[in-house]
Amino acid sequence: MTPRPLDRPPVPRPGGPPAVELRGVSKRFGPVLAVDDVDLAVEVGSVHAVVGENGAGKSTLMSMLYGLHRPDTGTVARHGRPVQLHSPLDAIGHGLGMVHQHFKLFEPLTVAENVVYRAEPRRWGLLDSRAAVRRVEELADRFGLDVDPHARVADLPLGVRQRVEILKALHREADVLVLDEPTAVLTPGEVDSLFTVLRSMAASGTAVVIVTHKVQEVLALSDAVTVLRDGRVSGRFTTASTTATELVEAMIGRGLRPARNPRARTGTRSGEGQDDRAVLVVRDLRVPPAGSGPGVRGISLSVRAGEVVGIAGVSGNGQRELVECIVGLRRQDTGAILLKGVPVQGLSVRARRRRGVAHVPEDRPGQGTAATLSVADNLALGHHRSAPRSRRGWLSPRVVRASAADAVRRMGIRAAGVDAPVGSLSGGNAQKVVMARELEHEADLMVVEQPTQGVDVGAGEQIHRLLLERRAAGAAVLLVSYEISELQALADRVVVVRDGVVTAEFAAADATEADLGSAMSA
Known part of the structure; x- marks a missing residue:
């Protein structure tokens, strides 16, 4: 049975009590004090950023706000009135919505069925499938989130699944919306579109909470910032009067020392003749699609020893199939994969690891751990x-x-x-x-997907440095990232994949964000 939303008073306009407050909340898991006496107030019609290192308590704090955990001490208040949130259903009933970092979707169901779940349009007591599809199409068009309402979620790449989560929250018309790392798999254009949506929602009275590790996003989008470190508030800022340096220092207790590729090596572009230093060579690879994407439709590339080659592209354009074929998780239709000059197609994942292939997958919960x-x-x-x-x-x-x-x-x-x-x-x-x-x-070849997705700036700096150390030690690194800044910092060359084919290639030192963004979405 579909639960009835709780009766709620009209949403107050800006100037009244905060839309939502956490007052002195603490939460312990065994010996670990995850959140320690934290206050957080989010004003009506504002965008409030919550930032901090991994393990600083951000996700636990948001879980208490959304009814997934109950505080050991402290209270949650809506418009100045304490509320009891025993479950996410209570939170939804009180006008709270959340887009999780790790998606909460039913893979066997369609996009439309996921979006309207527990808030279904009905006809004669049954799910009105046509109305559900129309609702998704309306939201997708309105907010610029391109999805197929008929597609099965199990067949969708991670980037598209995230859009489904956003649509699911939008469908419930919450007046407090929490987004945990919402831009992790979006292109610059999609990020801009999402920010436009969030600003529009805030202007209409919605309180938006964005949990992110990306300091530049905080500065571009938010009105106020709360920084957590070791479970406690280490800083509160009005965004207009703070800087990236202040935020980073509040997050990690020091300034950043960004790692950048020295790019001392030069060489031929992918596919331009034989290269004795090539650790990985992919020739005219064709791989069936995993779900509704294009698959791989004739990709050729190479990665040399001591080189980082970046793969840029919008999620769902064949990157998943390309990587899974290289590491042995998926079979190709045609083409060749050579590791140090020796064909490896047909070999198992274990056999390829023995021959010097390491793999950091994008899907941490499903494949990585x-x-x-x-x-x-x-x-x-x-x-x-x-x-x-x-x-x-x-x-x-x-x-x-x-x-x-x-x-x-x-x-x-x-x-x-x-x-x-x-x-x-x-x-x-x-x-x-x-x-x-x-x-x-x-390994001789590291295939790394989204190495810093969901990772704080301090840990991201460390991961970048480790990858560049592997490059300096002579490893070949194939780096798949949706972060243009990451590709610019780490790669020697950047290959753009769109619709299952290579559409452009750049020397990373010469590739601007505009160049890459245009090649990814043109």
């Missing part, structure tokens, strides 16, 4: 058959835990301990686990 296994076990995956973790076919729990403790210290992974399940970690800390595991492989 096993959520129910411990941090130590996740760090051992792929290394569990070799020394020092394994001897004579037997895994050493002592060595597994000691190796994990070393990686946790080295990478600054915030967890209750190496025995904590990876599913209990923040998205950024789970990403550090994956990066630590794959970097230990010391």
